[in-house]
Amino acid sequence: MAYVRINLIGDFEDKxxxxxxSIGLELQNLDPSLASIRVLTYLRKTGNSLPKKIIKSKDFDKSIxxxxxxxxxxxxxxxxxxxDLTPYLSKNSIILNNDEKxxxxxxxxxxxxLHLGKEFEAKNPKFIKRTGPLLFIIPYFDKVYLLSVFNHRDNVWSKKILVQKVxxxxxxxxxxxxxxxxxxxxISDDDRQLLRKAGINSAIIDIKDSKNGEKIFVSMNGLGYSTIGDPIVDIQYYNKIVKKLKKLQEIIKNRIYLSPLIYETYKEQSxxxxxxxxxxKKRRWxxxxxxxxxxxxxDYSNLLAILN
Incomplete structure (x- = not known):
């Protein structure tokens, strides 16, 4: 009987x-699993070439x-x-092998x-011209929440005003x-910025209840990052795919060895x-x-649709 050579997890990571x-991401010196997770994070930023439902905040138009x-x-x-939103991203977005980026x-x-320029940069035509005002969004698989337009100099990167607005x-x-x-x-906004750089989560944020003004404590659903800074949601997504492929690999190997029909087909192969x-295109793998x-x-599931 033929020996079955199969490595679905390796195939997935290679692809x-x-x-x-192929799209210019810098992945040198990363092991395949970490490189895969960071590509998943990048693809989540770019929109995965999938149409999105747009949901605006109450005062979004006033912020433009x-x-x-x-x-x-x-x-x-x-x-x-x-x-593809790549041209509007930070230039650091393609540098995936440097944790400082x-x-x-x-x-x-x-x-x-996202930057709001219209023309591409002459020296780096992969990106549009940088702008002071920036569009802040929360992207999901099938929808995008439009938060607001803030100016770069507002330095809102770690400010809980963003969570308050959410x-x-x-x-x-x-x-x-x-x-x-x-x-x-x-934890102040400045403290949060320092904790992030140190790989320490500060998931719980105190904000005000918009109805009664009382202090409440919240966190962003299913988010946060690992000790080396990668988003937990992408690590979990990678692990979900790996778990599915590992189980599938065993099923297929057993099917080949136990099915008389398949045995007859491959009995002459080594x-x-x-x-x-x-x-x-057909959403299948x-x-x-x-x-x-x-x-x-x-399989026609959407599990690997992010690779589109």
């Missing part, structure tokens, strides 16, 4: 890392500078239609800032701790090479024989 390299109104609405239209606002609270508009995006009435140590294959292209498994 993800190769995709990252008059001179940049056309730029903002043009960018919103691109977000809605699933256009982390976007801690995104990694911690899931809030992404609560005032979409309290469902936060977890409220009803059993907490105070913290042993008050090795069966099985690979993971993506057909992203497959495990296929590298030589005959026989399909051993097909």
């Amino acid at each position: 993800l890392v190769n995709k990252g390299r 500078p008059v001179e940049l109104a056309d730029n903002v609405h043009s960018l919103i239209n691109k977000i809605e239609n699933g256009v 982390f976007d801690y606002l995104f990694n911690d609270w899931g809030i992404l800032h 609560y005032d508009n979409w309290p469902e995006l936060l977890h409220k701790f009803d059993d907490i009435i105070g913290l042993p140590t008050e 090795v069966v090479y099985l690979i993971l294959n993506f057909d992203l 497959q495990v296929r024989d590298l030589i005959t292209e026989n399909i051993f498994w097909e």
Whole structure:
């Protein structure tokens, strides 16, 4: 009987890392699992080429500078239609092998800032011209929340005013701790910035209830970062895929060894090479024989749709 050579997790990581390299991401000196997680984080920023439902905060339109109104609405239209947001990201966004270049606002609270230029830079045409005013959004798989336009000089990166604005508009995006009435140590906005750089989570934030003005304690749902700074949500997503592929690999190997029909097909071969294959247009992924292209498994779930 043929020996089954299959490494679905390695195939997945190779495809993800190769995709990252093909779009110019800097991944040198990262092991495959960490490189994969950071590519997942990057793809979550760019929008995954998927159309999005747009949800505006109550005072979003008032925050738009008059001179940049056309730029903002043009960018919103691109977000809605699933256009790649890479040109509007920070230039550090493609440097994934340097922890000092982390976007801690995104990694911690899931809030992404976008530049509002219209023309591409002459020296670096991958990015549009940088602007002082920035669009702050909260991107999800199928929707994007438009928070506000802030100026770069406002230095809001670690300020809880952002979380306050999220609560005032979409309290469902936060977890409220009803059993907490105070913290042993008050964490200032400056403290939070230093803690992020040290890899220390300060997940609980004190803000005010917009109805009665009382102090409440909240955290962003399912967010936060690991000790080395990577978003927990992307680590969990990677682990979910790896767990699924590991289980699938055992199922397929058992199917080959136990199925009489498959046994007859491959009994003359010394090795069966099985690979993971993506057909992203049809939202499916497959495990296929590298030589005959026989399909051993097909899944139409959205688990790997982020690779689009």
